[in-house]
Amino acid sequence: MVFVSDIPTRDMTIPGFIPVVPAGGVGSRLWPLSRPERPKFLIDLLGTGATLIQATVSRLAPLGTELLIVTGERHAPAVSQQLPDVPAANIVTEPSPRDSMAAIALAAALIEQRHGERIMGSFAADHVIPDADAFRAVVATAAEAARTGKVVTIGIAPTEPSSAFGYIHAGAPLADAPGAFEVQAFTEKPDTETAASMLAAGGYSWNAGMFVVSTSVLLGHLARLQPALESGVRQIAAAWDGPERAEVLARVWPTLTTIAIDHAIAEPVAAEGGVAMVPASFAWDDVGDFDSLAGLLRPGPDGAVRIGRDAPISLVDAPGAVVVGGTKPVAVVGIADAVVVETDEAILVLGRASAQRVKDVELP
Amino acid sequence: MVFVSDIPTRDMTIPGFIPVVPAGGVGSRLWPLSRPERPKFLIDLLGTGATLIQATVSRLAPLGTELLIVTGERHAPAVSQQLPDVPAANIVTEPSPRDSMAAIALAAALIEQRHGERIMGSFAADHVIPDADAFRAVVATAAEAARTGKVVTIGIAPTEPSSAFGYIHAGAPLADAPGAFEVQAFTEKPDTETAASMLAAGGYSWNAGMFVVSTSVLLGHLARLQPALESGVRQIAAAWDGPERAEVLARVWPTLTTIAIDHAIAEPVAAEGGVAMVPASFAWDDVGDFDSLAGLLRPGPDGAVRIGRDAPISLVDAPGAVVVGGTKPVAVVGIADAVVVETDEAILVLGRASAQRVKDVELP
Known part of the structure; x- marks a missing residue:
C-alpha cells in the first residue's frame, strides 16, 4: 500500500x-x-x-x-x-x-x-x-x-x-x-x-x-x-x-x-x-502512550482530541480532553486533560500527565 | 414491598x-x-x-x-x-x-x-x-x-x-x-x-x-x-x-x-x-448529584465506591474513585475523585467537585 x-x-x-x-x-x-x-x-x-x-x-x-x-x-x-x-x-x-x-x-x-x-x-x-x-x-x-x-x-x-x-x-x-x-x-x-x-x-x-x-x-x-x-x-x-x-x-x-x-x-x-x-532531524515519535499520541493530533473546534471516534462528545469545564474509540456519547465534566478510552473490552479514564502509568492497570 | x-x-x-x-x-x-x-x-x-x-x-x-x-x-x-x-x-x-x-x-x-x-x-x-x-x-x-x-x-x-x-x-x-x-x-x-x-x-x-x-x-x-x-x-x-x-x-x-x-x-x-x-433531626438526602450519592455509600477495600456495578475495577493513583453502572472493566489512572458512569446509552467522566455541572452536558 x-x-x-x-x-x-x-x-x-x-x-x-x-x-x-x-x-x-x-x-x-x-x-x-x-x-x-x-x-x-x-x-x-x-x-x-x-x-x-x-x-x-x-x-x-x-x-x-x-x-x-x-x-x-x-x-x-x-x-x-x-x-x-x-x-x-x-x-x-x-x-x-x-x-x-x-x-x-x-x-x-x-x-x-x-x-x-x-x-x-x-x-x-x-x-x-x-x-x-x-x-x-x-x-x-x-x-x-x-x-x-x-x-x-x-x-x-x-x-x-x-x-x-x-x-x-x-x-x-x-x-x-x-x-x-x-x-x-x-x-x-x-x-x-x-x-x-x-x-x-x-x-x-x-x-x-x-x-x-x-x-x-x-x-x-x-x-x-x-x-x-x-x-x-x-x-x-x-x-x-x-x-x-x-x-x-x-x-x-x-x-x-x-x-x-x-x-x-x-x-x-x-x-x-x-x-x-x-x-x-526529521520528526519521530514512538507513540509510547496516550500523551504522546494526543500530542500528534489536533483538537477539534470543541477542544477535544478525537482518536478513532465519531460519536458525540460534550465537554463541560474539561479543557484538553482526549476521547478515544467507542460508539457511545461521552461527556467529560470538571476534569482537565482527561483521556477517555472506550473499546469493546474496557474503559480507561486517565489523567494525561499519568499516561506512562497505564501499564500498571491490573484487570482480568 | x-x-x-x-x-x-x-x-x-x-x-x-x-x-x-x-x-x-x-x-x-x-x-x-x-x-x-x-x-x-x-x-x-x-x-x-x-x-x-x-x-x-x-x-x-x-x-x-x-x-x-x-x-x-x-x-x-x-x-x-x-x-x-x-x-x-x-x-x-x-x-x-x-x-x-x-x-x-x-x-x-x-x-x-x-x-x-x-x-x-x-x-x-x-x-x-x-x-x-x-x-x-x-x-x-x-x-x-x-x-x-x-x-x-x-x-x-x-x-x-x-x-x-x-x-x-x-x-x-x-x-x-x-x-x-x-x-x-x-x-x-x-x-x-x-x-x-x-x-x-x-x-x-x-x-x-x-x-x-x-x-x-x-x-x-x-x-x-x-x-x-x-x-x-x-x-x-x-x-x-x-x-x-x-x-x-x-x-x-x-x-x-x-x-x-x-x-x-x-x-x-x-x-x-x-x-x-x-x-x-433524621438524616435526609435528596441525592441531587453524584457527589451526594457517593457520600451515602461506603468505598470497597480498593477505595472505589461502586454503584450498581459488579464488573472489575483497577485504580492506579486514583483515590476517591466512584464507578457507576456498566459491565465493562474500568481502569482509572492518575485522577483523584473521579466519577465514571457507564450506561447502555452514554459514558460520563466527572470530577466529583463538579457534580452539579452534569446538568450542563449537551448531548443528542
Missing part, C-alpha cells in the same frame, strides 16, 4: 538494500486500545487510514527491491491481510517471542541464504515519521556508512529532555563515511534531570532502535558475541525455504538466547568502536 | 392520614444514570434492592390506610410494576407535567372526592431517609399540627451550609401544636456564604419540600390564591372515577397553571402566618 504522501519525489532505491520490519510488542501503555491480540502496529492510531505497520512499510518499500517483516505467529494473518503487496515468503513468522536479536538475526541469515550479503535496515513497525522523504534520505546515508563495515544507527535530534528513550552519545565525524559519526556509547533511559544535562552538554541523540548494517557484519559480530544464537539462526535460515522448516524451527528456535539487539550487539560493538551514527 | 428495616416498631397509623407521593422530575444531575425515560425515582440508586420510590412507599405505607402516587403517563407503567401493592386507582396519572401545585392539588381534590376531608402528607418519591421510624414520628407530629389548620412543613436540621437547598426560617413555638414552630419565611437557595451566616444565626432548616396539611385547608388556600387551579382540579377529581375522566382531563388539565407549591401556597401563606414547621 502506497500513499500519495509516501510516493518518493525521486528514485530512492538503495542498491543491495533490504528493509526489515520487526513487528512485535503490544504497546501496553496504550491499553485498552492496544491489547495482546491487537498490538499497536496493527492499529490506525492516527486516523490516517493506514495502520502503523502499513505506514512503516509504505515508507520503506521504495528503498529496496523487497522487504522482510518478522512477526509472531499470532499476528501473521493480520499482517498478511494488512499488507497484501508483501509476498507470504517475506513475512517471517516467529513461533514465540525471543526479543529483538533473534528476530533481526533470523532476518539477516535468511537474507544471506536467499541473496548473499546485503545491507539490511531494521525499523520498528510502530513508529511515526511524518516526513518519509527526509527519513529515506537519512537511511541512504546510513546504508553508505554501513558499507564501511560499521553497525550504523540513526540518532534522532531530541526535542526535549525525555526520560522515555535511551540516548546515543556521538563522537567525531567518520572520515570514510560522509554524514556519519562514531558512537562513543549507548545510554539507558535517563531521568529527566540527567537528560537535561545531556542535552546541555550536546552530542546526545535519541535511540530509536534503528540499525543499518551489512548482513555479514551483523552475523560476524553475532558469531563472536552470541555464537549459539548465530549458528541457530543460520540453521533455521538454511531450512526455511525447504521441507524441513517446521522441524528445524521447532527444534532450534526455543533454544535461541532471548536478548535485545542493544545488549547483544549495539552496546558491546560500540565499546569496540564498531558503531556509527547518522543524525536525523 | 416492605423491608425489614422499614417494619415499624409499633403501630404508627395516623388517623385520617393519607400520604401522597408526587413522582416527577428526571434528576438531570444524575445523567446518564437517570434519563427522561428512566427518572431517578425508578432507580435502585443505593443498591439496597429497592428503587427510591419503593423505599419511599415502604416508609410511608404504615402511616395511612392507603396512599396516592401522582406521576406522569410515561412512567405510570413502571410505577405500577415496581409497586404491585398499590392499587391502580391510587396511581394518579398526569397527562403532562404542570409542576408540583397541580399534582398535589389534584391529589387533595381526589382524596376529598373519595373520602371527604383528610390530612394529607406530600413527600417526594426520590429522597433518601435511612431512619424510617424517626421520619414517621416527625410526620405524626406534623399531622397533629395540621389539625390546627396550618400548612405544616418539615424542617431538616442542616449538617452544612449547603447552597443546594432552600431554607425555612422558623419563629416561636406554636402553643396549640406541640413540637411545631411558626414559619417566618421560606428562602431561595442561598450562596454558601449566606448559608453559613444563616446557620450561625440559627433558626434555619433545610426545606425538603415536605408538606402535611388538611385537604380542605390546602384547597381553601388555593381557592383564594389560585382560584382557576382549584376549580380545575375539583372538576377533574369529580370526573376521575367515572366515565368522563378522559374527556374532562383532556379538556381541563392543559388549562391548569404551571406553578410550584412553594410559590403558589407555601410562600404566600407563610407571609400570612399560616405555615408551621416541625423540626427533624
Whole structure:
C-alpha cells in the first residue's frame, strides 16, 4: 500500500538494500486500545487510514527491491491481510517471542541464504515519521556508512529532555563515511534531570532502535558475541525455504538466547568502536502512550482530541480532553486533560500527565 | 414491598392520614444514570434492592390506610410494576407535567372526592431517609399540627451550609401544636456564604419540600390564591372515577397553571402566618448529584465506591474513585475523585467537585 504522501519525489532505491520490519510488542501503555491480540502496529492510531505497520512499510518499500517483516505467529494473518503487496515468503513468522536479536538475526541469515550479503535496515513497525522523504534520505546515508563495515544507527535530534528513550552519545565525524559519526556509547533511559544535562552538554541523540548494517557484519559480530544464537539462526535460515522448516524451527528456535539487539550487539560493538551514527532531524515519535499520541493530533473546534471516534462528545469545564474509540456519547465534566478510552473490552479514564502509568492497570 | 428495616416498631397509623407521593422530575444531575425515560425515582440508586420510590412507599405505607402516587403517563407503567401493592386507582396519572401545585392539588381534590376531608402528607418519591421510624414520628407530629389548620412543613436540621437547598426560617413555638414552630419565611437557595451566616444565626432548616396539611385547608388556600387551579382540579377529581375522566382531563388539565407549591401556597401563606414547621433531626438526602450519592455509600477495600456495578475495577493513583453502572472493566489512572458512569446509552467522566455541572452536558 502506497500513499500519495509516501510516493518518493525521486528514485530512492538503495542498491543491495533490504528493509526489515520487526513487528512485535503490544504497546501496553496504550491499553485498552492496544491489547495482546491487537498490538499497536496493527492499529490506525492516527486516523490516517493506514495502520502503523502499513505506514512503516509504505515508507520503506521504495528503498529496496523487497522487504522482510518478522512477526509472531499470532499476528501473521493480520499482517498478511494488512499488507497484501508483501509476498507470504517475506513475512517471517516467529513461533514465540525471543526479543529483538533473534528476530533481526533470523532476518539477516535468511537474507544471506536467499541473496548473499546485503545491507539490511531494521525499523520498528510502530513508529511515526511524518516526513518519509527526509527519513529515506537519512537511511541512504546510513546504508553508505554501513558499507564501511560499521553497525550504523540513526540518532534522532531530541526535542526535549525525555526520560522515555535511551540516548546515543556521538563522537567525531567518520572520515570514510560522509554524514556519519562514531558512537562513543549507548545510554539507558535517563531521568529527566540527567537528560537535561545531556542535552546541555550536546552530542546526545535519541535511540530509536534503528540499525543499518551489512548482513555479514551483523552475523560476524553475532558469531563472536552470541555464537549459539548465530549458528541457530543460520540453521533455521538454511531450512526455511525447504521441507524441513517446521522441524528445524521447532527444534532450534526455543533454544535461541532471548536478548535485545542493544545488549547483544549495539552496546558491546560500540565499546569496540564498531558503531556509527547518522543524525536525523526529521520528526519521530514512538507513540509510547496516550500523551504522546494526543500530542500528534489536533483538537477539534470543541477542544477535544478525537482518536478513532465519531460519536458525540460534550465537554463541560474539561479543557484538553482526549476521547478515544467507542460508539457511545461521552461527556467529560470538571476534569482537565482527561483521556477517555472506550473499546469493546474496557474503559480507561486517565489523567494525561499519568499516561506512562497505564501499564500498571491490573484487570482480568 | 416492605423491608425489614422499614417494619415499624409499633403501630404508627395516623388517623385520617393519607400520604401522597408526587413522582416527577428526571434528576438531570444524575445523567446518564437517570434519563427522561428512566427518572431517578425508578432507580435502585443505593443498591439496597429497592428503587427510591419503593423505599419511599415502604416508609410511608404504615402511616395511612392507603396512599396516592401522582406521576406522569410515561412512567405510570413502571410505577405500577415496581409497586404491585398499590392499587391502580391510587396511581394518579398526569397527562403532562404542570409542576408540583397541580399534582398535589389534584391529589387533595381526589382524596376529598373519595373520602371527604383528610390530612394529607406530600413527600417526594426520590429522597433518601435511612431512619424510617424517626421520619414517621416527625410526620405524626406534623399531622397533629395540621389539625390546627396550618400548612405544616418539615424542617431538616442542616449538617452544612449547603447552597443546594432552600431554607425555612422558623419563629416561636406554636402553643396549640406541640413540637411545631411558626414559619417566618421560606428562602431561595442561598450562596454558601449566606448559608453559613444563616446557620450561625440559627433558626434555619433545610426545606425538603415536605408538606402535611388538611385537604380542605390546602384547597381553601388555593381557592383564594389560585382560584382557576382549584376549580380545575375539583372538576377533574369529580370526573376521575367515572366515565368522563378522559374527556374532562383532556379538556381541563392543559388549562391548569404551571406553578410550584412553594410559590403558589407555601410562600404566600407563610407571609400570612399560616405555615408551621416541625423540626427533624433524621438524616435526609435528596441525592441531587453524584457527589451526594457517593457520600451515602461506603468505598470497597480498593477505595472505589461502586454503584450498581459488579464488573472489575483497577485504580492506579486514583483515590476517591466512584464507578457507576456498566459491565465493562474500568481502569482509572492518575485522577483523584473521579466519577465514571457507564450506561447502555452514554459514558460520563466527572470530577466529583463538579457534580452539579452534569446538568450542563449537551448531548443528542
